[in-house]
Amino acid sequence: MSFHAAVFIAVSLDGFIARPDGAIDWLTERGERAGETGYDEFMAGIDTVVLGRNTYEKVLTFGFWPYDGKQVEVLSTTLAADVDERIIVHRTVDGLVQTLNDRGAKRVYADGGRIVQTFLRAGLLNELTITTVPVLIGEGIPLFGPLDQDITLNHNATRSLNAGLIQSDYTIPR
Numbered sequence: 001m002s003f004h005a006a007v008f009i010a011v012s013l014d015g016f017i018a019r020p021d022g023a024i025d026w027l028t029e030r031g032e033r034a035g036e037t038g039y040d041e042f043m044a045g046i047d048t049v050v051l052g053r054n055t056y057e058k059v060l061t062f063g064f065w066p067y068d069g070k071q072v073e074v075l076s077t078t079l080a081a082d083v084d085e086r087i088i089v090h091r092t093v094d095g096l097v098q099t100l101n102d103r104g105a106k107r108v109y110a111d112g113g114r115i116v117q118t119f120l121r122a123g124l125l126n127e128l129t130i131t132t133v134p135v136l137i138g139e140g141i142p143l144f145g146p147l148d149q150d151i152t153l154n155h156n157a158t159r160s161l162n163a164g165l166i167q168s169d170y171t172i173p174r
Contacts, residue, residue, distance in 0.1 A: 003105040005050075005124050007116050008042045009143065010131040010165075016140030017113050022058055026135050033163035037131060046070060048105040050096065050119075053079050054141075055112030056087065073099065075115060093122055117145045127171045128153065134164040 010027050011017055018024050031037075049067050051059065053076035059066065065086060072087045075096055081089045090096040100108060110119045119125045130143070153170040161167055 003048070003100050003108050004126045005108040005110050005119055006042070006046075006127045006129070007110050007119075007125060008039060008129045009111065009116065010133055011143045012133055012135050012137045012140070014136045014138065015142055015144070016137050017143050018058075018141045019137060020140055022054060022141070024058075026137050027133055030133050030135065030163050030165070034131070034165045035162040037161060037165075037167065038129070042129065043070075043109070046107050046109045048073060048100065048103075048108045050075065050100075050108055050110050050115055051087075052076065052112040052114040052118075055115065070109075071103065071105070075118070093118060093124075097122075097124070113141045113143055113145075116143060120144070120151055121147060123174075125172050126174075127169065129167065129169050131161070131165055131167040134166075 009017060010031065012026060019026070048071040050073045053074060056074045056076070056079070067086070073096055074087045074089050075091075075093065076089055077091055079089050083089065088099065090099065110116055110125065116125070152173060154173055156169040156171060158166060158168040
């Protein structure tokens with residue numbers, strides 16, 4: 001594997017990335033008050049974005065395309081291959097990885113609950129930046145799911161942001 005895969009994501013204190021219906025109002029309401037999160041700097045170093053179908057469809061509701069200048073890959077078994085000229089749809093993780101390697105992807109941003117879980121289980125992730133938002137939403141889409149084995153993380157740093165948000169960086173040793 002020639003690429004470096006990273007996650008930059010926010011979770012509620014109880015571990016959810018969205019409400020059951022995909023809503024992220026709990027994040028957007030508080031995220032604006034967080035101040036500098038490092039996201040722009042993170043994205044400046046990214047050449048490829050990998051999304052799942054649900055995250056891709058959520059991005060389409062933003063009213064703007066946040067990935068100009070980035071290669072965008074979507075992992076989905078149901079999305080039509082020609083749905084959007086801005087993306088390439090992949091049916092399998094193996095096919096996605098082959099494309100990333102063939103294209104010479106260097107830094108890959110893995111975004112969305114299922115993508116994070118898939119990349120973790122497949123041993124594809126190198127780093128995680130997780131911003132914890134001080135809110136309990138009770139139920140929703142979890143960041144993490146079942147694993148075949150423990151995944152050891154090395155803690156690099158934790159910093160306090162405005163509005164009570166806490167951000168931690170981890171690497172996954174290989």
